[in-house]
Amino acid sequence: MKSRHWYHYLWIWSIIYFSLGFVNILFAWLGLINFCLPLLFAIIGGNKLFCNRYCDRGQFLRFFGSQAGLSRRHAMPAFLHSTVFRVLFMAFFFAMFGSALWTTWLVAGGVASVQDAVMLFWTIRLPWEWTSTAAVSPWVVQFSFKLYSLMLTSELIAIVAMLWFRPRAWCTFCPMGTLTQGICKLRNKKG
Ligand code: SF4
Structure with missing residues (x-):
């Protein structure tokens, strides 16, 4: 049997993160860890x-796809591996992140009011009115909703890819994976 390390249990954090968003949307800010840490490791x-x-x-995809055996392991279409698709998907993903920052900026400047809903796949509006956010500035709330929407949407895509293809199929075209791979290549070329 393969030895287990503490980081093999990090999948629990994924469940905690999305559960905390149900308690209070402000916990969505913790999702920034998933943006900063891979960049720090790469840079x-x-x-x-x-x-x-x-x-x-x-770890979540590995655990449920591989260990729990939920992955159907159908062959992935070749285009999902292609550099063009991966770069385009990364560009789209970061454009959506930029749009979240822009909306937050508008709310901070008093130009726009808070959109207090989680948007799934950028189109499906999920009511999320039970979280209390009265004590903080509106822009903090706005960014929480936007980040949680982005995290939840990408998690669902990752889960569908895990169920249908292989456990870590999402990692093939994950925007953070593509970005950090590019940074590592550049850095190691320089080195
Ligand atoms: S490719 Fe993305 S989801 Fe996969 S391990 Fe890296 S950062 Fe995590």
């Missing part, structure tokens, strides 16, 4: 250690 270390070990989503 400072020049490696994909985050993806290989410490990514809670990667």
Whole structure:
């Protein structure tokens, strides 16, 4: 039997993160960890250690897809592996992240009011009125909703890919994976 390390249990953090969003949407800010840590590993270390070990989503997909055997392991279409698709998907994903920042900026400047709903796949509006956010600035609330929407949407895509294809199929075209891979290549080329 393969030995287990503490990071193999990081999938629990994925469940905690999305559950906390039901309690209070402000916990969505914790999702920034998943943006900052892989970048730090890639920029400072020049490696994909985050993806290989410490990514809670990667561990979540491995656990449910591989260990729990939920993955159907159908062949992935070739285009999902292609550099063009991966780069376009990354560009789209970060454009959506930029749009979240822009909306937050508008709310902070008093130009727009808070859209207090979680948007699934950028189109399906999920009512999320039970979370109390009265004590903080509206822009903080706005960013929470936007980030949680982005995290939940990408998690659902990752789960569908895990169920239908292989456990970590999402990692093939994950925007953070593509970005950090590019950074590592550049960094190691320089080195
Ligand atoms: S590719 Fe994305 S989801 Fe997969 S381990 Fe890396 S950061 Fe996590």
